[in-house]
Amino acid sequence: xxxxxxxxxxxxxxxxxxxxxxxxxxxxxxxxxxxxGQPFACQxxxxxxxxxxxxxGLAAGLDKxxxxxxALAALGFGFIEIGTVTPRPQxxxxxxxxxxxxQANAIINRLGFNNHGVDRLxxxxxxxxYRGILxxxxxKNFDTPVDxxxxxxxxxxxxxxxxxxxxxxxxxxxxxxxxxxxxxTAELDHLxxxxxxxxxxxxxxxxxxxxxxxxxxPDLEPSQIEAIAALLMRHRIDGVIATNTTLSRAGVEALPHxxxxxxxSGAPLTQxxxxxxxxxxxxxxxxxxxxxxxxxxxxxxxxxxxxxxASLVQIYTGLIYRGPDLVREAVQAVCAA
Numbered sequence: 001x002x003x004x005x006x007x008x009x010x011x012x013x014x015x016x017x018x019x020x021x022x023x024x025x026x027x028x029x030x031x032x033x034x035x036x037g038q039p040f041a042c043q044x045x046x047x048x049x050x051x052x053x054x055x056x057g058l059a060a061g062l063d064k065x066x067x068x069x070x071a072l073a074a075l076g077f078g079f080i081e082i083g084t085v086t087p088r089p090q091x092x093x094x095x096x097x098x099x100x101x102x103q104a105n106a107i108i109n110r111l112g113f114n115n116h117g118v119d120r121l122x123x124x125x126x127x128x129x130y131r132g133i134l135x136x137x138x139x140k141n142f143d144t145p146v147d148x149x150x151x152x153x154x155x156x157x158x159x160x161x162x163x164x165x166x167x168x169x170x171x172x173x174x175x176x177x178x179x180x181x182x183x184x185t186a187e188l189d190h191l192x193x194x195x196x197x198x199x200x201x202x203x204x205x206x207x208x209x210x211x212x213x214x215x216x217x218p219d220l221e222p223s224q225i226e227a228i229a230a231l232l233m234r235h236r237i238d239g240v241i242a243t244n245t246t247l248s249r250a251g252v253e254a255l256p257h258x259x260x261x262x263x264x265s266g267a268p269l270t271q272x273x274x275x276x277x278x279x280x281x282x283x284x285x286x287x288x289x290x291x292x293x294x295x296x297x298x299x300x301x302x303x304x305x306x307x308x309x310a311s312l313v314q315i316y317t318g319l320i321y322r323g324p325d326l327v328r329e330a331v332q333a334v335c336a337a
Contacts, residue, residue, distance in 0.1 A: 281309025
């Protein structure tokens with residue numbers, strides 16, 4: 001309710017400035033005890049061997065460095081995903097790089113994995129008081145050649161393994177040159193083989209098994225989805241996140257900022273992301289769980305993704321347009337089903 005009063009002011013500001021102001025407000029609200037403070041009630045779900053108190057999580061990208069884990073957890077999410085983080089710090093793409101399309105309830109971003117590096121993120125996780133389900137999303141540095149991408153992902157996996165509930169391999173951001181090439185069969189086969197071998201070593205080293213999930217794009221043909229599903233099953237990957245942002249501008253072509261480069265998120269992505277989930281669910285035949293994300297702007301969108309085959313869902317752009325009430329509404333919708 002309160003967010004709807006403040007949103008016009010936030011939307012009058014540069015998006016990255018508004019981002020910082022919003023985080024400061026959430027931190028203050030948490031300190032004052034104005035937030036739920038714990039996950040909204042629901043029948044727990046066991047997914048990837050983890051017990052999720054509710055199936056609605058925060059998608060990666062909002063808190064890339066894990067600076068605000070405790071505050072975000074206080075919004076009632078069943079799990080939090082931070083990142084994408086890279087081995088070395090990098091500034092991301094030049095500003096401006098974040099654009100609202102309010103007429104379409106959408107955002108275009110070309111942030112480019114701006115983050116302070118994996119060491120900073122791990123330090124923040126250690127400092128956090130959060131003891132819930134924490135996903136950490138890893139990527140490659142922009143200047144690492146794509147044929148050496150596995151090296152960066154292995155560094156990320158080693159550094160975050162002991163601190164994550166699950167680790168996400170982001171191969172689908174449109175804002176790092178050639179990254180989506182890693183979704184091709186040969187490249188993905190090589191990457192998944194290297195990561196699973198490393199996961200086995202790290203399990204022995206740390207005495208715990210940390211599940212691995214892969215995040216894919218919405219801009220895939222049905223044959224590509226089937227090929228990716230086959231590789232995920234072959235390498236015994238623990239989960240798949242569908243989907244990242246889209247390069248399509250279908251339905252928003254005439255709007256201001258629509259020609260900006262970057263990934264589109266929000267309402268224009270809703271149906272496409274759900275279609276990918278449905279295709280994945282059919283191809284995977286229940287062998288591994290799907291986390292559904294992309295265009296969840298209301299409770300019905302969350303339920304639709306669960307009905308399409310997702311075991312869990314995540315929100316991001318919907319949170320920016322709707323505020324924290326969306327978390328509660330989504331939990332109620334999917335838990336009542």
